[in-house]
Amino acid sequence: MNKRVNGPAAFAGSSVRLPPSRTEDRNPLSVSIDRMPTMELLRLINAEDRSVPAAVAVVLPALAAAVDLAVQALSGGHRVHYVGAGTSGRIAVLDAAELIPTFGIEAGRVVAHLAGGTHALTNPSEDAEDDEDAGTALAGQVAAGDLVVGLTASGRTPYVRAALTMARRAGAGTVLISANPASPLAPLADVHVAPDTGPEVITGSTRMKAGTAQKLVLNAFSTATMVRLGRTYSNLMTDMQASNDKLRSRQLRILAEATGADVTTSRAALAEAGGDAKLAVVMLLAGTSAARARQALTEAHGHAHRALSRLEVLVVDEEVAGGGE
Template sequence: MTTQTELGWSTEQSNSASVDLDTRPTSDIVGILLAADAGVAAAVAAVATAITAATDLIVETISSGGVVHYVGSGTSGRMGVLDAVELWPTFRVDDSRVRAHLAGGAGAMTQAVEGAEDDVEAGAALVRAAGDRDLIIGLAASGRTPFVGGALAEARARGLGTVLVSTNPSAPLAELADVAILPDTGPEVLTGSTRLKSATAQKMVLNAMSTASMVRLGKTYSNLMIDMVPSNAKLRARSLRMLRQGSGASEDAAAAALDAAQGSVRVALVSLLAGVDATVAGRALESNPPDAHRPGDPSGIRTAVADLKGTR
């Protein structure tokens, strides 16, 4: 049997393409690294069915008022933190809906905390504090991190939904997951350095899951980020461009609608599409809130406009 000290899983194996890496010129080293990365997308695409299943769990969790918890350590955990914190500026979704837990706490984001990933009890404790409708997503390149294992085991004991994201196709923790997402990225260019292909794969998985979930939850209209937070000049300009793209309105009309809607692209868009003021548009949206189960219109924008125009 392979032991922890033998490190027998795929990301810990030697990559034959890079055994002489330190003897190569810079151009060769860069080429080897980029060539290795080129195969990551295919590895992630091969597990699209599992990503879809996990995405549906996220949608149902948030729709029912639950919280999605990313749980990880080291690079894997940092990928979870990165994904979670980007949801607010992009979709106005904060940690009341998606929350990241990094072994060793927030300080471990910038400096390694020794032994944190081996703390089974710490992983279990954070899940004991979770709600009854919550979903636990474990992030572990090796698929065996004790901190993540403690969280998944406690989630299973409580009957909570569980997902594992790992780049070890034989991940032992997969048995604790309702959905196991296991892209096979193979040996790293630097043996065991999962900040490379493995981290790229995990970031791709998280990008796909969270973005698809937000689309399903009505946080977009067409391919526009209608719940984006326009917190600076660049983002206000992006908001105006989205309004013009979504409605066909002029820049002046879009700016006036955005101001009247107090910065809400969602309200401004309905106002422009239906030809009503922001107050009326806001009321129509209140009657047609985002709903992942509304066919063809999860955002409620189309339905609100149809109601205002009397075409539904």
């Protein structure tokens, strides 16, 4: 009588060989997860999740290089494109959408391309990640000088591979964000950001640690890029879009924090600045008009600290010139 073997031993002698991917390895700590009581199961997931920030910390030098490429592209009038499928692509869509209200970046400057389109945002579209033709078709939207950021937890997604290949041909910069240091797509990227999050608690479920790592990486990538572009003053969201009462109140708090002005003064400066909080900050701190502050910001390419420095120099020059008369 043949003995039926269930569990890991059933595949012990398998000759199957697949491309290496840490995201598909089995986690030895969770092999009995289906027999754990709820609290033990949750503690295991939580313990694994705590390893993700440490994995991201290891790849910060590569992430810094990616940020510099994004700053170069955007400051040169070009665009940044996120390209991904499944969880990675959905995280990219979220990140790109939130940059507009948070940092006032113009619509269309940071664009997310999700395999399967908008339908895939809320519906399973697993086959879309194999659509290389769709990745190649992005050529119509990518130009020389742009930056294409491919996101794939496994580091193998055909849709992303085709998009990165196309980007190289178009003369765009390329970044790969994966959870697979051995990704076969790495040669297609100028920079590979690959936090090694290891095997998932549920084998291959990359919406877990790998997905969390991609969220952390994109949060840091886009935030650092916006700060480097002058889209904040200190740690204050001076460039945000104040589209509701809560955000309009936040603008007044930002002005008070940045300048020490009272609510009445802040509201008047904001009105004179046409609702532009950063312009109002420069006006209040420099004690100057909206027109003069706007000119200084333009010359400083939107960086408030640089604009203030220019205005200080201008005041000193005027005082020297006045004394010479």
